[in-house]
Amino acid sequence: MKRFFQTLQNIYRIEDLRIRIINTLGIILIYRLGSYVVLPGVDPQMLDALESQTSDGLLGLLNMFSGGSFSRASIFALGIMPYISASIVIQLLGVAVPYFQKLQKEGESGRKKINQITRYLTVIITGAQAPAYIANLASQLPREGITPFDGDPGASMTFFVISSVIILIAGTMFVMWLGEKITDKGIGNGISLIIMVGIIANLPNALAFEFIARMEEAGGGLVIFLVEIVVLMGVIVLSILLVQGTRRIPVQFAKRVVGNKQYGGVRQYIPLKVNAAGVMPIIFAQAIMFIPITVAGFSDSEAMSGFAATFSNFLGFWYNFTFATLIILFTYFYTAITVNPNQMAEDMKKNGGFIPGVKPGKRTAEFIDNVMSKITLPGSIFLAFVAIMPAIVSLMGVTGQFAQFFGGTSLLIMVGVVLDTLQQIESHLLMRHYDGLTKSGRIKGRSSMGMTG
Numbered sequence: 001m002k003r004f005f006q007t008l009q010n011i012y013r014i015e016d017l018r019i020r021i022i023n024t025l026g027i028i029l030i031y032r033l034g035s036y037v038v039l040p041g042v043d044p045q046m047l048d049a050l051e052s053q054t055s056d057g058l059l060g061l062l063n064m065f066s067g068g069s070f071s072r073a074s075i076f077a078l079g080i081m082p083y084i085s086a087s088i089v090i091q092l093l094g095v096a097v098p099y100f101q102k103l104q105k106e107g108e109s110g111r112k113k114i115n116q117i118t119r120y121l122t123v124i125i126t127g128a129q130a131p132a133y134i135a136n137l138a139s140q141l142p143r144e145g146i147t148p149f150d151g152d153p154g155a156s157m158t159f160f161v162i163s164s165v166i167i168l169i170a171g172t173m174f175v176m177w178l179g180e181k182i183t184d185k186g187i188g189n190g191i192s193l194i195i196m197v198g199i200i201a202n203l204p205n206a207l208a209f210e211f212i213a214r215m216e217e218a219g220g221g222l223v224i225f226l227v228e229i230v231v232l233m234g235v236i237v238l239s240i241l242l243v244q245g246t247r248r249i250p251v252q253f254a255k256r257v258v259g260n261k262q263y264g265g266v267r268q269y270i271p272l273k274v275n276a277a278g279v280m281p282i283i284f285a286q287a288i289m290f291i292p293i294t295v296a297g298f299s300d301s302e303a304m305s306g307f308a309a310t311f312s313n314f315l316g317f318w319y320n321f322t323f324a325t326l327i328i329l330f331t332y333f334y335t336a337i338t339v340n341p342n343q344m345a346e347d348m349k350k351n352g353g354f355i356p357g358v359k360p361g362k363r364t365a366e367f368i369d370n371v372m373s374k375i376t377l378p379g380s381i382f383l384a385f386v387a388i389m390p391a392i393v394s395l396m397g398v399t400g401q402f403a404q405f406f407g408g409t410s411l412l413i414m415v416g417v418v419l420d421t422l423q424q425i426e427s428h429l430l431m432r433h434y435d436g437l438t439k440s441g442r443i444k445g446r447s448s449m450g451m452t453g
Helices: 002-013 015-034 048-053 057-065 081-096 098-104 108-140 153-185 190-201 203-215 221-244 280-289 291-296 302-310 317-338 341-350 362-395 400-406 408-431
Strands: 246-253 256-258 261-263 267-273
Touching: 002 015, 002 408, 015 153, 015 190, 015 408, 048 108, 057 190, 057 400, 057 408, 081 098, 081 108, 081 153, 081 190, 081 280, 081 317, 098 108, 108 153, 153 190, 190 203, 190 408, 203 221, 203 400, 221 362, 221 400, 221 408, 246 362, 267 362, 280 291, 280 317, 280 362, 317 362, 341 362, 362 400, 362 408, 400 408
Parallel strands: none
Antiparallel strands: 246 267, 256 261
16 A cells, blocks of 8 residues: 555656646546537437436447447447548548559558548538438437427438538537547547547446346345456456466577677567457458447338348347457458558568577568467457357346447456556656556556557
């Protein structure tokens, strides 16, 4: 406890770190206050049906990512997910389209162009999702739930739809801007922190509902509730291991003599991460799983509605099987575009390094690629297992809201963002020659998570 208070004092003494933390907390407060501002014309007292619809399942997950804004018909109802979807599309284009590959190699100027294109695409995606959200909102509200404007009722509804779409687009862009300001002026990755704050905001209510459910006559009592907490802690520990797990490859550096000084002749290790893709495969897969709901919002076809219902059933076999398969495939895909064995082998060769027993150059690249393929398989399977854990515990009787914290994107994002933020705080402390946050070792953060933003 003494060490904890000493660390807080050290953080307060570092002016730059103190200002960054205050900025981060202030921006997060603005985001949370905005999530309670309801769309103009919507009666907040008549949102019971929408809240019930988003209590669990896929819409419940979307509501969690938006910090409850989705169920409150807030101006931030669509949250940051359109930006995440746009970022995913741009990353995929960076693999397949030469123009984007060229931008990625242009350094800072290319990055600025990519960010600008991502923003434009975010507007387009939000513009496509907003009408579907408004249509669903209108279907869940009684007619008197939408306050009519003066004049013709039909014209009033048209004005409500158009104005709400514009407000939702502006809300998403504002949330994106807040995330960028956290990254620039605060501590941690802004987009990731906003998602994490939205997730954590749902934890107190979810925990309270689960406790009440267990205290009921058929709930199993306090013992079952404590068992659930222990299981949750175990899943969190496993998730931390998944984030930080590495396989080390030894690299020997040859001796070189330059003038009167000798260089090299030492052995170092390259840490290859078991989960080099981080949480991105789950986010990729989750974005694709949202497509049926979006498409169904524009279609009256019974076949389309049935397809959307099948792939919107959070507890259904086909939803979870497809979700897990996509995660495994995306894990290999994202690892392939983030880990370049050829570049690693070339850099190693330039610096006089080699893997003992492996020829430098092409053979080294093949060796690294082979190792990555072997360690990615168990990593991808475990990632898929963690992703479908909420569905598994839901089938075992855990309430839908609380089940979301047993795995999936929510848990991995929380673990990754917390480690990332702590890592940045620790870096500030160590630069000023203060003790770090832990007695031994270094915290591994977002480098393991691969979050966007």
